[in-house]
Amino acid sequence: MDNLFTQLTEEIGPIDNYQSLSHKVSLIRAGNQQFIVKKTSQVELYCYISLPNQIQSFQINFPRLVHSLKLNANTIIVLEFIKPSNQNINHNELIQRLSEFHQTTLSNLNINSLATHYWQPEDNYLLLQLAPLSEQRCLRNVLDNFYYEFQHLFAPGWLITGDNCLDNWCCSTSGDVYRMDLEHVSLGSPAIDLACLQPNWPSFSECLKTADNYLKHNKQFKRNRFQLAADIVAATLWLFAKRCNTLLNPTDDQPIHPIISEARERLTTWLRGIFQQVYQHPDFCQYSL
Numbered sequence: 001m002d003n004l005f006t007q008l009t010e011e012i013g014p015i016d017n018y019q020s021l022s023h024k025v026s027l028i029r030a031g032n033q034q035f036i037v038k039k040t041s042q043v044e045l046y047c048y049i050s051l052p053n054q055i056q057s058f059q060i061n062f063p064r065l066v067h068s069l070k071l072n073a074n075t076i077i078v079l080e081f082i083k084p085s086n087q088n089i090n091h092n093e094l095i096q097r098l099s100e101f102h103q104t105t106l107s108n109l110n111i112n113s114l115a116t117h118y119w120q121p122e123d124n125y126l127l128l129q130l131a132p133l134s135e136q137r138c139l140r141n142v143l144d145n146f147y148y149e150f151q152h153l154f155a156p157g158w159l160i161t162g163d164n165c166l167d168n169w170c171c172s173t174s175g176d177v178y179r180m181d182l183e184h185v186s187l188g189s190p191a192i193d194l195a196c197l198q199p200n201w202p203s204f205s206e207c208l209k210t211a212d213n214y215l216k217h218n219k220q221f222k223r224n225r226f227q228l229a230a231d232i233v234a235a236t237l238w239l240f241a242k243r244c245n246t247l248l249n250p251t252d253d254q255p256i257h258p259i260i261s262e263a264r265e266r267l268t269t270w271l272r273g274i275f276q277q278v279y280q281h282p283d284f285c286q287y288s289l
Helices: 002-012 042-054 091-102 121-128 133-149 190-195 204-217 225-247 258-279
Strands: 017-020 025-030 033-040 065-071 074-080 158-160 169-171 177-179 186-188
Touching: 033 042, 042 065, 042 074, 091 158, 091 177, 091 190, 091 204, 121 133, 121 225, 133 225, 133 258, 158 190, 190 204, 190 225, 204 225, 204 258, 225 258
Parallel strands: none
Antiparallel strands: 017 025, 025 033, 033 074, 065 074, 158 186, 169 177
């Protein structure tokens, strides 16, 4: 940390105050300015350099990249600190901003510099660990079905944030909307971003409602409401599996996360129900997934 502060002092001036926000993010003060210092990836560095020039909407802003450096093989970025307002971005506005993000022109982006996401067989194995042994054979069939049917979620087509939790969006005190985290930006289906907006264990009707709202804003999107809602269901399942990858392997001093305990009780019932809602929906026979 001392080496980092020494290098930063040379670039932005003496550091007056330091506050750790997480194991990767710190807030520092230099003179009368505040900055976010983040240990990150080359993907996020590339996105902070490139995306502000690519996003066509004037409604999406990004913190200004002040400085970047390499330290012990780690990529460090320094961003302007955006002071948040007390007002959160509302759900409808967030979906509109997402649709604008998704419609970014890709021609000038180096797609090899973006993140990549996959649905791998081991992701399903993590979910099987949450089910009673007596249910695992049935659950494996359901998971395998989703795995094979929804690989198109990861096909290059749209620019997505890849991690669309609400904490990654911010309304500034001036009323501007900022996207705060670009580490997982990739190409894929908008359903991956929309899945992050769903409650735990969403119903198919909730996913249809999100799909309807999104399709109002993205007229270029060619999949219909049923297809998009089914994609949101599958993306929700995949994101939960990715989350389990971390939560099922806590460090020795961490208790089991509450969502894991809840999943042991609810996952099997929810998955059976949502599977039936998708595959027995009246539109299922009419439209190919």
